[in-house]
Amino acid sequence: MIRIVALTEAGARLGQQLQAQLRDSELWVKPKPFADKVQGAFTDGDALILICATGIAVRTLAPVLVSKHDDPPVLVLDEAGRFVIPLLSGHEGGANEWGREVSNLLAAELVITTAQPYLQPVYSVGMGCERGCPEEHLRELLMACLEQAGLSLGNIQSINSIDIKTDEVGLITLAESLDKPFQTWNAETLNTVDHLLNSHSDYVFKTVGVYGVAESAALIGSSKATDREAELVLVKQKTAKATCAIARSYPALG
Known part of the structure; x- marks a missing residue:
């Protein structure tokens, strides 16, 4: 209470x-x-x-x-x-x-008076897309999401997706052009954050084994960077070809 x-x-x-x-x-x-x-x-x-x-x-x-x-x-x-x-x-x-x-x-x-005051959050982007989605489309979606969340590219630590997108050219070239790490995670890892998702898609689960690629990947990318549980700051945004979400976590204090 x-x-x-x-x-x-x-x-x-x-x-x-x-x-x-x-x-x-x-x-x-x-x-x-x-x-x-x-x-x-x-x-x-x-x-x-x-x-x-x-x-x-x-x-x-x-x-x-x-x-x-x-x-x-x-x-x-x-x-x-x-x-x-x-x-x-x-x-x-x-x-x-x-x-x-x-x-x-x-x-x-x-006003934190204990050790390591004013910690900066770690923001990570999660993205999913159809096969062959152009980099330009992904970039436009990402920039729109950053604007909606009140963030800039400088705030973002990494771009993340599911491991079946390891060879997705659009996502790879997007991350390279923005000088951000592109990280992919397997379904088992992504499913550990099911309880933090804003939405669950049975269709996506039947297709790739997770209930949401963008939100799950964003959460895992952020939590792995700090070893702390993450939270969504922008829930899944969707176009006809791609999805994007943003999560953050804070480094441990002390």
Whole structure:
């Protein structure tokens, strides 16, 4: 359970915004008694978003801290929603990763005070196409997808597909012309990210053994680069001849 705690009216408005976007969350506005309520939620293992000064958060939680291996994650936000600070259990409890998700929701600045702050995401492209698809067609699709995702070619680490496309000339020449690695993955590897796909195609599965080439390949390309689970930032986009998706992952902290 996520407990969002606000102490001011401005904080309450920010809390309402977060509650609408976060599953299994509950907003507490000026709870009384404040310390008892917050300490109780923390002790019960609830993740906390405290919209207040860091000093208040520290003084409130200090009496109930156990260890970084046992304490739930805690984020502190200013009432304007400009900054997100993972306060407790940054590594072990996942507060750093969670803070990144919340900062993305708010378009806020993530302030990580643990080792290796401000990690840059690794973006990977996944593409599928019919046999003999021209490089020009693939390039146009890729550029349209990058624009839609708000990214540039400089953000992209690799172009990925299924192993039956190892000799696909259009994909090979596209990657070479963009100076990007072209990587292919077998169906067994691609199927490990089925649970992360936005869409599943039974037709594609019957044809090549995976439920989606572009999304799966993008996810695997990104996750293999960081050894971390990836997420889709642009779901499969389709033309008459090709598909394209974009995924990202973050390097491990610490």
